[in-house]
Amino acid sequence: MSDTINITLKVWRQKGPGDKGHFETIPVKDVVTHMSFLEMLDTVNEQLALEGKDAIAFDNDCREGICGMCGCLVNGIAHGPMKAMTLCQLHMRKFSNGDTIAVEPWRARAFKVVKDLAVDRSALDKIIQAGGYISANTGGAPDANGLPIPMEIAEKAMDAAACIGCGACVAACPNASAMLFTSAKVSQLALLPQGRPEAAKRAINMMRTHDACGFGNCSNERECEAVCPKEIKITNIARLNREYIKASIGSDVM
Amino acid sequence: MQLESKIPAGPLTQKWTKYRGDQKLVNPANKRKYTLICVGTGLAGSAASASLAELGYNVKTFCIQDSPRRAHSIAAQGGINAAKNYPNDGDSIWRLFYDTIKGGDFRAREGNVYRLAEVSADIIDQGVAQGIPFARDYGGLLANRSFGGAQVSRTFYARGQTGQQLLLGAYSSLSRQIATGKVKMYPRREMMDLVIVNGKARGIIVRNLITGEYESHAGDAVLLCTGGYGNVFYLSTNAESCNVGAAVKCWRKGALMANPCFTQIHPTCIPNSGDFQAKLTLMSESLRNDGRVWVPKKKGDTRRPNDIPESERWYYLEEKYPSFGNLVPRDVASRNAKYVCDAGHGVGPTGYAVYLDFSQAIQRDGKDVVQRKYGNLFDMYLNIVDDNPYETPMMIYPASHYAMGGLWVDYELQTTIPGLFALGECNFSDHGANRLGASALMQGLADGYFVIPYTIAPYLASIYGEAGSVTEDHPAFKETTKQVDALFKKLTSINGTRTPDSIHRELGKVMVDEVGMSRNEAGLKKAIDKIRELREEFWKNLRVPGSLNDYNKNVEKAHRVADYLEFAETLAIDALERAESCGCHLREESQSEEGEALRKDDKYCYVAAWEYKGFNQKPELHKEPLVFENVQLTQRSYK
Ligand SMILES: Cc1cc2nc3c(=O)[nH]c(=O)nc-3n(C[C@H](O)[C@H](O)[C@H](O)COP(=O)(O)OP(=O)(O)OC[C@H]3O[C@@H](n4cnc5c(N)ncnc54)[C@H](O)[C@@H]3O)c2cc1C
Ligand code: FES
Secondary structure, three states: OOOEEEEEEEEEEOOOOOOOOEEEEEEEEEEEOOOEHHHHHHHHHHHHHHOOOOOOOOOOOOOOOOOOOOOOEEOOEEOOOOOOOOHHHOEHHHOOOOOEEEEEOOOEOOEOEEEOOEEOOHHHHHHHHOOOOOOOOOOOOOOHHHOOOOHHHHHHHHHHHOOOOOOHHHHHOOOOOOHHHHHHHHHHHHHOHHHHHHHHHHHHHHHHHHHHOOOOOOOOOOHHHHHOOOOOOOHHHHHHHHHHHHHHHHOOOO | OOOOOOOOOOOHHHHHHHHHHHOOOOOHHHHOOOEEEEEOOOHHHHHHHHHHHHHOOEEEEEOOOOOHHHOHHHHOOOOEEOOOOOOOOOOOHHHHHHHHHHHOOOOOOHHHHHHHHHHHHHHHHHHHHHOOOOOEOOOOOEOOEOOOOOOOOOEEOOOOOHHHHHHHHHHHHHHHHHHHOOEEEEOOEEEEEEEEEOOEEEEEEEEEOOOOOEEEEEOOEEEEOOOOOHHHHOOEOOOOOOOOHHHHHHHHOOOOEEOOOOEEEEEEEOOOOOOOOOOOOEOOHHHHHOOEEEEEOOOOOOOOHHHOOHHHEEOHHHHHOOOOHHHOOHHHHHHHHHHHHHOOOOOOOOOOOEEEEOHHHHHHHOHHHHHHHHHHHHHHHHHHHOOOOOOOOEEEEEEEEEEOOEEOOOOOOEOOOOOEEEOHHHEOOOOOOOOOOOOHHHHHHHHHHHHHHHHOHHHHHHOHHHOOOOOOOOHHHHHHHHHHHHHHHHHHOOOOOEOHHHHHHHHHHHHHHHHOOEEOHHHHHHHHHHHHHHHHHHHHHEOOOOOOOOOOHHHHHHHHHHHHHHHHHHHHHHHHHOOOOEOOEEEOOOEOOOOOEOOOHHHHOEEEEEEOOOOOOOOEEEEEEOOOOOOOOOOOOOO
C-alpha cells in the first residue's frame, strides 16, 4: 500500500507578472504513491520551508474537483494525464519511478502569471459579469413549480452548468480561446425558459467581453473538450454561435 | 453581560411577520448613502451582497479565493431542504421547524428556527428564477428526495452538485451587481482585523494575498460571512482556506463566541492514509442505506477483508442497535467507529478505519442496481484509494465536517458589537447542537437573501446621521493596521524549526482524540494543557520562510494556525463546561443506563457565549437561557 517513487520535478518559477520566469529542477525522493499531486507539492513546500526557501505558489482550495481553483500543465497537459479530472484529484500512482514531471502555469494572453503556478483568471469573472445571469432580483420570484421544464432540458442545462471555471479549456486551446467556458453559461441559460428573455443580449455581451479580455477565437480544435475536467461538450459552442447569430440578425442590441 | 436575543413577542408563527411589519425602514433614496462591508462569498455572503446591492446599498465584498465563485459552499453535494410539500407527504413549515429544533437536540432558539423554516420555500423559488437546474421529474416539476433520515421528501438537489449550483446562482446575481457598480468585489483578500470606532463596527483591515499589502476599508456596517471552523481538527472535509480567523478577530474585539464545542463529525469519509494527507473526502451518507459496517473480531487482524470469514466479522452497529442497524444517526455511527478502532479492531494503514461492505447488496440486487445508485461514489473512492469497492469493502472513518457553533448573534443576526453582523456557518444561530443534512445550504441562503435585508435596516436607521461619516483616514484604521503589521512581523521573525502545518497537524490530533466525538473531563483537561503547550511551541519555534510582500502560503497558514491555537482552547473549555451529552457529542460522564447519550435540560438548556479576556486568559462564560414555549423537550432513542 505504501509504495514510493522518486521523481524529478521541473517546476516553473516566476516571481510575478514582470519576471521572465524559469524552470527549476527539484528531485523529490520517496513520494508515497497514495499522495495526490497537490499533496506531493505540499511535501516539497514543507521541505523548502525547512530549508528557508520560498514555497512554490499554486492555487487550490477544495481538493475534491469542484471549486475550480487548482490547475497547471503537467507535462504539457492541462490538469495532467487523466481524463475528466482536476489536478487536485490526480494521484501519484499514475507516475512511475524515475519520471521527470514538468509543471507549468496556464499559459494564455488573458491569464497573467501571478506567481509560479498561479495565474490571474479574473477575465472569466468579467465574462460572467457581462451577462452570465438572469436578471431576477431577490424576492418576488413565482412559485418554483409554476414553470414546468422538461426533464431532458433541465438535464442538458445541468450538463452545461457543471463548468467549474478552472480555465483548463483556455490553457489547452492553441488560440487561448474561452469559448467553451462562455458557451457553457450561455447554453445553460438559453436552454431554460427563464433565461430566454435575455438570451440575445447575453450572447452578444458575453462574446464582446470575451474578445475584449484578449481571449482568441475558436477554430474547432477540440482541445478544450479533451481536457475539461467536467466533460463540457463543444456542442455548447455551436449553441452559442447559433444564439449569437440569431441575436445579431434579429435584434437591436448590436 | 445581559444577552438580548431580541426575539419578537407574540405567537411563534407570527413573530417574523410582525417583525417585518413593525421595523423601521430605510428610505430608498437614503440607501445609497450607506456602504456595507461583506466578508465572504459563500452562499451567505454572495446572497447578502447581491440582495443588499439590489436594494440600493453600496456593498464592498471580500473573499480569499481568486474568484467569489470558489467559496467553500461550492463543495456541498447532497441537497437543500425547503418546506414546499410538493410531494404531498405531510411536510409543512411547522414540521421542518420541529425536525430542525429536535435535530439540534433543543439547543437552538425557537424563534430563529421557525423563521428559517418559513423562508425556506422562497429560496427554491429564487433559485429557479436564477436558472438553477434543479433535478426534475418526467412531468417537468421539481424532484425531491428524503435526506439524512427525514420522514418526508423535502430535499431539492442538482445531481451531486447542489452546493455548486446554488452558489453559482448567488454568484450570478452578485456578478450582475458587480457589473452595475453597486458591489465592488475584492478577491484574494483576507480580513485581518475589525475596525471599531466609538463602539461600532466601522470597517476592516484586509491583507492583499498577492502583494501582502494591508488595505483599509470603511463602511457603516460589517457582515461576516466567513464560514465554519471545521479545520480546527486539521483533517476535515472543509476546503484548505476555511478558517476561524475573521471570527476570532471579532471575538477579540468583543463579539461573543457561542457554543464552540458543537461541531459535527460526519461518519462516512474516506480515511486518512498517511501523514501527508491534506483533507478528507466526504462520501455521501446514502451509502449506509446499502452498505454494512463491520470490523474484524480479532484485534489487529491484518488479513485482507475478503479473507476474513463471516463468523469472524463484527457487525457492531447491527449488533448494538438492532432496530436502526447501519442507519443510526450520524453521531452514533461516528462514535462507535471510534470506539472499535480505539479498542484495536480498526483496519487500513493507520488502524483508524472500518469497513463498509456492499457484497450483500450486490448479491441481493445485482451489481447494476448498486452501480446505478452509487456508481459515481464508487468511482471517486477507486480513484482516491485505488481499491475497487465492488470487490473489496470500502474503508470509511468519521471526519470533522461542520461547525454549529460560531459568533453569537441575536434575532437580527447582530453580534454584541453594534454594526457587526454574522451570517451563514460562521454564526451559531439555527442548528443547536446538531445540524440536519441539507440544512446548512438552507440557512446560508436564508440569512443572505431573506433575513439580513430586513434585519439590518433598524441598525442602519439608528445611525442615519452618521452614514458615511467614518472614512479610511480615521486614525483607528492606522492604529489597527499597525497592530496587524506587528503580528506579521512577529510571526516571521521567530525563525525556529517548525512549519505552521506541522503544528496545525499536531493540534488536529489533540482535537480529534480528546475533543471530538466522545469526550470526558480528564481528556478535556489534558487537551487544554496540550493546546497551551502547542501554543507556546508555536510562538517559540515557528518558521515562516519567504517574504511578507508576496503570494506566500506559509504566511497565510501561520496566522490562521495562530488563531486556531487560541480558539481551540475555548472550544475545549466549552466542551468541559457542558457536562451533558447533547446533539453530536457524547460526554462520557452523561450516559443513560444503556450507555446512550443523556442530555441534561435542568442544567444546560442554554447557549454558552464566551467573552474573550486576553491572550492566555480564560474566557468568561455568559449564558443565554433557552426558552421553549411551543415544543416539548424529548430525549432521542434509537435502540
Ligand atoms: C464536503 C461538504 C459537503 C456538504 N454538503 C452539504 C449539503 O449537502 N447540504 C447542506 O445543507 N450543507 C452541506 N454542507 C455544509 C455547507 O456547505 C456549508 O455549511 C455552507 O456552504 C457554508 O456557507 P457559508 O456561506 O456560511 O460559508 P462558505 O461557503 O465557507 O464561505 C466562506 C467565505 O468567506 C471567505 N472568507 C473566510 N475567511 C475570510 C477572511 N478572513 N477574509 C476574507 N474572506 C474570508 C471565503 O473566501 C468564502 O468566500 C457541506 C459541507 C461540506 C464540507
Ligand atoms: S482544488 Fe478545487 S478543483 Fe482542485
